[in-house]
Amino acid sequence: MSDIARLAGVSPMTVSRVVNGDARVREATREKVEKVIRETGYVPDPAARILARAGGGRIGLLYANPSNAYLAEVLSGALEGARSVGLLLLIEPSRAGAPDEEREAVRRLAAGGAQGVIVPPPLGESDATLDAIAKTGMKAVVLAAPALRDGLISLRVDDYGAAHEMMRHLLDLGHRGVGFVEGRRDQSATPDRRHGAQVAVDAVTGATMWAEAGDFTYRSGFEAGQRLLARTPRPTAIFASNDDMAAGVLAAVHAAGLSTPGDISVAGFDDTYLAASVWPTLTTIRQPVAEMARAAAVILGRGGEEDGPVPHEFIARESTASPSD
Amino acid sequence: MSDIARLAGVSPMTVSRVVNGDARVREATREKVEKVIRETGYVPDPAARILARAGGGRIGLLYANPSNAYLAEVLSGALEGARSVGLLLLIEPSRAGAPDEEREAVRRLAAGGAQGVIVPPPLGESDATLDAIAKTGMKAVVLAAPALRDGLISLRVDDYGAAHEMMRHLLDLGHRGVGFVEGRRDQSATPDRRHGAQVAVDAVTGATMWAEAGDFTYRSGFEAGQRLLARTPRPTAIFASNDDMAAGVLAAVHAAGLSTPGDISVAGFDDTYLAASVWPTLTTIRQPVAEMARAAAVILGRGGEEDGPVPHEFIARESTASPSD
DNA sequence: CTAAAAGATGTTAGCGCTAACACGTCCGAG
DNA sequence: CTCGGACGTGTTAGCGCTAACATCTTTTAG
Numbered sequence: 001m002s003d004i005a006r007l008a009g010v011s012p013m014t015v016s017r018v019v020n021g022d023a024r025v026r027e028a029t030r031e032k033v034e035k036v037i038r039e040t041g042y043v044p045d046p047a048a049r050i051l052a053r054a055g056g057g058r059i060g061l062l063y064a065n066p067s068n069a070y071l072a073e074v075l076s077g078a079l080e081g082a083r084s085v086g087l088l089l090l091i092e093p094s095r096a097g098a099p100d101e102e103r104e105a106v107r108r109l110a111a112g113g114a115q116g117v118i119v120p121p122p123l124g125e126s127d128a129t130l131d132a133i134a135k136t137g138m139k140a141v142v143l144a145a146p147a148l149r150d151g152l153i154s155l156r157v158d159d160y161g162a163a164h165e166m167m168r169h170l171l172d173l174g175h176r177g178v179g180f181v182e183g184r185r186d187q188s189a190t191p192d193r194r195h196g197a198q199v200a201v202d203a204v205t206g207a208t209m210w211a212e213a214g215d216f217t218y219r220s221g222f223e224a225g226q227r228l229l230a231r232t233p234r235p236t237a238i239f240a241s242n243d244d245m246a247a248g249v250l251a252a253v254h255a256a257g258l259s260t261p262g263d264i265s266v267a268g269f270d271d272t273y274l275a276a277s278v279w280p281t282l283t284t285i286r287q288p289v290a291e292m293a294r295a296a297a298v299i300l301g302r303g304g305e306e307d308g309p310v311p312h313e314f315i316a317r318e319s320t321a322s323p324s325d
Numbered sequence: 326m327s328d329i330a331r332l333a334g335v336s337p338m339t340v341s342r343v344v345n346g347d348a349r350v351r352e353a354t355r356e357k358v359e360k361v362i363r364e365t366g367y368v369p370d371p372a373a374r375i376l377a378r379a380g381g382g383r384i385g386l387l388y389a390n391p392s393n394a395y396l397a398e399v400l401s402g403a404l405e406g407a408r409s410v411g412l413l414l415l416i417e418p419s420r421a422g423a424p425d426e427e428r429e430a431v432r433r434l435a436a437g438g439a440q441g442v443i444v445p446p447p448l449g450e451s452d453a454t455l456d457a458i459a460k461t462g463m464k465a466v467v468l469a470a471p472a473l474r475d476g477l478i479s480l481r482v483d484d485y486g487a488a489h490e491m492m493r494h495l496l497d498l499g500h501r502g503v504g505f506v507e508g509r510r511d512q513s514a515t516p517d518r519r520h521g522a523q524v525a526v527d528a529v530t531g532a533t534m535w536a537e538a539g540d541f542t543y544r545s546g547f548e549a550g551q552r553l554l555a556r557t558p559r560p561t562a563i564f565a566s567n568d569d570m571a572a573g574v575l576a577a578v579h580a581a582g583l584s585t586p587g588d589i590s591v592a593g594f595d596d597t598y599l600a601a602s603v604w605p606t607l608t609t610i611r612q613p614v615a616e617m618a619r620a621a622a623v624i625l626g627r628g629g630e631e632d633g634p635v636p637h638e639f640i641a642r643e644s645t646a647s648p649s650d
Numbered sequence: 651c652t653a654a655a656a657g658a659t660g661t662t663a664g665c666g667c668t669a670a671c672a673c674g675t676c677c678g679a680g
Numbered sequence: 681c682t683c684g685g686a687c688g689t690g691t692t693a694g695c696g697c698t699a700a701c702a703t704c705t706t707t708t709a710g
Contacts, residue, residue: 001696011660016698026658043436047383047413048696050372051665057698063397071397072390076418091416093401111368218602244602251604255579277543277569279576326666336690341668351688373666376695 001044008036019044020086050088050113058088059300060109060117060138061293062129064096069272070289074120074143077290081297089297090114099128106132114138116300118293121145124154125187141296144287146188153299155292157312159189162285163196163241165314166267167209169283170237171200173322175265176207179228179235181214181221181245193241193269210235214245221248222255229256229264236323237265243275246282250319261321271315280318287312326369333361344369345411375413383413384625385434385442385463386618387454389421394597395614399445399468402615406622414622415439424453431457439463441625443618446470449479450512466621469612471513478624480617482637484514487610488521488566490639491592492534494608495562496525498647500590501532504553504563506539506546506570518566518594535560539570546573547580554581554589561648562590568600571607575644586646596640605643612637 005012010033017025018033025033036042050058061078063071075091082089090112094105106129109117116139123129124145130152133140140152147154170178180197183190194211201209210231212224221240225248228235238253240246246268253264260266260280268275271286292310330337335358342350343358350358361367375382386403388396400416407414415437419430431454434442441464448454449470455477458465465477472479495503505522508515519536526534535556537549546565550573553560563578565571571593578589585591585605593600596611617635 012696013661013698014659017659020698024658029658041432041436043433045376045696046415046437047372047375048665049698051370051376051667051695052697052699053665063400065397065401071400072388075388075396075400075416076390079416079418091400091404093404107366108368111366112370218599219604222604248604251576251579254576255584257582259580274543279544279547279573337666338668338691339689342689345668349688354688370666373695374668376665376697377667377669378695 001042004033004036004040004042007040008033046088053088053113057086058090058112058114059297060090060092060112060114062092062094062105062109062117062119062123064094064120064123069270069274070120073290074118074293077293078118078297080290081294082301084294085298085301087297087301094123094129096122096126099126102126102128103132105129106136106138110136110138116140118296118300119143119145120293122187124148139300141299143289143292143296144189153296155296155299155310156189157285157287158309159192160196161309162312162314163193163239163269164200165196166239166269166283166285167197167200169314169316170239170265170267170320171204171207173237173265173320175235175237175323176204177233177235177237178207178209179225179231179238180209180211181224181228181238181240181249182211183214183216183241183245187216190241197239214240216242216244218244218248218251221245222252223248225249225252226256229253229258235264237267237320239267239269241269243268243270243272243282243284246284246319247274247278250278250280250282260319262324265320265323267320271313275315275317283317283320284315285312286315326367329358329361329365329367332365333358371413374411382411382626383415383437383439384622385415385417385437385439387417387419387430387434387442387444387448389419389445389448394595394599395445398615399443399618402618402620403443403622405615406619407626409619410623410626412622412626419448419454421447421451424451427451427453428457430454431461431463435461435463441465443621443625444468444470445618447512449473464625466624468614468617468621469514478621480621480624480635481514482610482612483634484517485521486634487594487637487639488518488564489525490521491564491594491608491610492522492525494639494641495564495590495592495645496529496532498562498590498645500560500562500648501529502558502560502562503532503534504550504556504560504574505534505536506549506553506563506565506574507536508539508541508566508570512541515566522564539565541567541569543569543573543576546570547577548573550574550577551581554578554583560589562592562645564592564594566594568593568595568597568607568609571609571644572599572603575603575605575607585644587649590645590648592645596638600640600642608642608645609640610637611640 095101119142124142214220268282268284271284275282275284417430420426444467449467539545593607593609596609600607600609
């Protein structure tokens with residue numbers, strides 16, 4: 001860094017300011033420094049930055065295995081958000097369902113000097129993690145989960161509204177008997193989604209919704225799909241509360257010798273990688289996960305308190321159509 | 326750290342020695358210090374360690390979106406491996422297929438002081454990434470890909486052997502007409518797996534293998550499955566060269582009104598999350614991805630040169646059985 | 651045209667740790 | 681004994697950067 005400073009004819013501190021996007025640097029100076037940086041290919045040393053900020057400027061990202069499908073997006077978003085506000089991202093593996101490990105992960109982040117922590121699902125609804133965070137006094141942003149404790153900031157889509165919208169879509173297509181596959185009972189999005197779907201159905205005379213239990217896995221979707229297809233009258237559409245289960249429902253439909261969307265429309269929720277790769281591709285609700293993670297990093301950095309629902313997006317694909325009769 | 330030193334009645338340097346397992350510390354002193362560390366829950370600041378070690382002690386992990394399913398495992402493994410040898414892990418998003426971004430990601434790591442880099446698929450077979458790495462002089466360990474350049478260390482399972490073993494399993498069950506779904510042509514595991522399967526088939530008189538193209542996606546598996554099922558005589562088993570495609574094949578089997586494994590056995594490869602979540606669960610080959618990533622970090626840290634195939638594991642689940650006739 | 655405010659840059663100190671060397675203290679060989 | 685070395689521990693300096701404050705320069709108001 002001092003080399004850069006010398007080459008640009010300024011002090012190291014000014015270089016630091018330029019690198020960190022400090023506003024109080026004259027345009028001419030900034031350009032001079034940036035030019036030298038570009039020419040030399042200088043990149044600041046992350047370790048030194050962390051150290052110098054000692055206690056400040058770091059945030060943590062917890063992650064647990066089950067959030068598999070999200071991880072790449074969460075990571076990218078958080079990394080980018082952290083970079084944009086000049087924060088360092090400490091990444092720490094945790095393990096949902098193993099309270100000791102969850103606590104240890106939080107403790108590590110705190111020991112690492114994180115002032116804030118991003119908590120993706122399913123950790124955001126885990127008492128062990130939440131309590132440990134509260135104890136350290138770190139700020140926390142939970143993703144896709146409600147703010148279960150005071151002081152928590154929640155970034156999530158409006159599950160109720162999104163489910164309502166999806167069910168509305170199915171009803172508008174003309175479906176009157178619709179199956180619904182619920183998610184895990186211990187996640188608060190589950191009742192929200194079901195409720196949204198139910199309210200949409202109740203608003204249409206002659207429409208009925210049959211709900212079946214599920215646990216967000218492909219397999220549970222497959223089984224719930226089989227149960228729904230065995231009903232008389234048979235539903236003409238099935239709305240599963242996540243994509244994995246919707247894929248399972250799709251398999252059940254095919255296994256029953258029926259086609260999608262010809263005989264049965266199928267809808268999912270989340271817009272994970274799976275939604276666009278199964279056949280037919282799934283009509284679903286997109287949660288802007290990367291965007292949420294980026295926002296979380298920015299909130300933790302700037303100390304902002306932006307709460308409230310994140311906008312979701314209805315994604316129409318091939319798996320829904322009007323009933324054939 | 327100085328707190329620990331004070332509490333234990335020693336100098337900070339001695340604490341450092343204890344933390345780093347330096348041999349020249351009297352047993353009594355070590356115990357005293359360790360006791361204090363345990364009681365206080367002290368965790369050394371990785372950033373400061375790295376910094377003090379002047380430039381050394383950092384490795385990078387590149388990741389590209391498509392490696393979605395692997396990411397969580399690769400990350401956990403790499404993080405743990407890095408921690409175990411006291412390295413700082415720099416994580417850098419890249420984008421396979423965008424040469425400029427790939428080069429930029431590598432450049433960033435090099436500038437960040439990484440002396441080595443872990444390259445998960447599909448970046449390990451990308452010229453842009455590989456050339457950029459060579460230019461920086463960093464050591465590199467590629468995961469699940471061959472060492473396409475001199476000096477590269479490759480950590481991969483024996484694709485040929487594993488495919489041979491899986492096909493052998495199907496033949497042993499009594500299958501004689503077996504479908505095979507290939508992966509993307511630009512990944513070297515593809516011919517290896519096909520070849521392994523082919524050789525196993527050739528060793529059994531009366532056995533035949535029909536290969537279909539695929540590109541590792543669920544959808545391509547579904548389509549290849551449909552083509553294979555349309556053949557006469559129809560295969561009694563289908564071996565797809567990854568789990569996503571195997572799941573697609575499963576869907577095709579069900580769509581054709583057939584059952585698995587009753588009518589058609591299906592086998593996958595990789596043992597991703599999907600393999601255990603579809604119904605029926607997939608017989609597949611497990612690649613110890615987390616283990617490989619951990620090993621990569623350790624190799625880069627210790628400067629070891631351990632090469633050679635990583636042991637894979639044959640996982641028998643529900644999707645394969647003897648043919649019904 | 652001057653003084654004070656505002657803006658831009660420099661200086662000093664230190665983040666938490668570890669190399670490198672300096673300093674005891676105890677040992678056994680001569 | 682007495683000296684060289686082995687051993688255990690402390691001291692000093694500095695890794696590359698940034699907070700906080702100090703200083704210098706420009707602007708603005710009267």
